[in-house]
Amino acid sequence: MFLCNGKTLFAEAQVAISELQLEKFETFAQMLIEKNRVMNLTAITEADEVTVKHFIDSLTCYDETFFAAGASVLDLGTGAGFPGIPLAIMHDDLKITFFDSLQKRLNFLRDVTTAIGYKNASFLHGRAEEEAHKKEFREFFDVVTARAVARLPVLAEWALPYVKIGGTFIALKGAAYEEELKNAVNALKILGAEVESVQMKSLPGLTDIRAVIYIKKVKESPFEYPRKPKVAAKNPL
Numbered sequence: 106m107f108l109c110n111g112k113t114l115f116a117e118a119q120v121a122i123s124e125l126q127l128e129k130f131e132t133f134a135q136m137l138i139e140k141n142r143v144m145n146l147t148a149i150t151e152a153d154e155v156t157v158k159h160f161i162d163s164l165t166c167y168d169e170t171f172f173a174a175g176a177s178v179l180d181l182g183t184g185a186g187f188p189g190i191p192l193a194i195m196h197d198d199l200k201i202t203f204f205d206s207l208q209k210r211l212n213f214l215r216d217v218t219t220a221i222g223y224k225n226a227s228f229l230h231g232r233a234e235e236e237a238h239k240k241e242f243r244e245f246f247d248v249v250t251a252r253a254v255a256r257l258p259v260l261a262e263w264a265l266p267y268v269k270i271g272g273t274f275i276a277l278k279g280a281a282y283e284e285e286l287k288n289a290v291n292a293l294k295i296l297g298a299e300v301e302s303v304q305m306k307s308l309p310g311l312t313d314i315r316a317v318i319y320i321k322k323v324k325e326s327p328f329e330y331p332r333k334p335k336v337a338a339k340n341p342l
């Protein structure tokens with residue numbers, strides 16, 4: 106068993122988890138470590154750190170107020186599957202689309218979802234700035250999640266066009282969250298969104314600041330957003 110302290114760490118984080126869900130995290134962790142030998146997926150490879158900094162951290166974004174049963178979720182810039190795979194393990198009714206610009210990472214996630222028996226997965230390969238202009242994805246998702254993808258003013262422009270009116274964009278952020286929020290005020294206004302709440306989170310054994318920002322989509326995002334690749338980063342709203 107790779108995650109030998111898994112049960113204790115989830116309990117410390119007050120995450121109620123079944124034996125089956127623990128087994129699925131074990132499967133995912135083993136696949137992640139194995140694949141990481143040949144593909145750049147994560148710098149975190151020690152078992153307790155994987156549990157805390159990837160699995161438990163990902164789950165901090167789950168709040169049932171924002172995730173209705175069976176909700177459609179887009180995990181933008183999912184990488185090695187964070188927060189998407191932990192959400193799929195704990196809430197397998199959610200319909201999660203794993204979205205990344207790197208196909209290899211999506212291939213890995215396809216194998217993971219098969220191994221853990223998660224049947225509600227979809228995979229989207231492309232750039233956030235481009236796929237949002239396709240009719241089938243625009244304002245389609247109940248929830249969009251993103252962890253460690255871009256600064257909030259840029260991320261808001263990439264993510265909010267995918268969120269349906271009344272839906273939520275959830276950004277998992279670190280210590281710079283206040284500064285990012287301040288800098289994103291204009292972007293949120295332009296894109297038709299408002300900050301609903303900011304929840305401070307702590308992780309077992311760590312003192313790092315973690316903030317989960319819930320942003321409500323209140324009206325349509327103007328069609329010109331997101332702008333072409335690299336524009337938002339160079340010239341954020």
Ligand SMILES: C[S@@+](CC[C@H](N)C(=O)[O-])C[C@H]1O[C@@H](n2cnc3c(N)ncnc32)[C@H](O)[C@@H]1O
Pocket residue numbers: 181182183184185186187188204205206207210231232233234251252253254
């Ligand atoms: C630093 S990783 C974070 C991965 C994961 N969310 C996590 O928290 O571990 C950022 C991911 O976002 C993807 N990404 C970056 N820019 C993107 C874009 N414009 N559209 C889609 N994916 C993007 C990258 O390929 C990478 O997998």
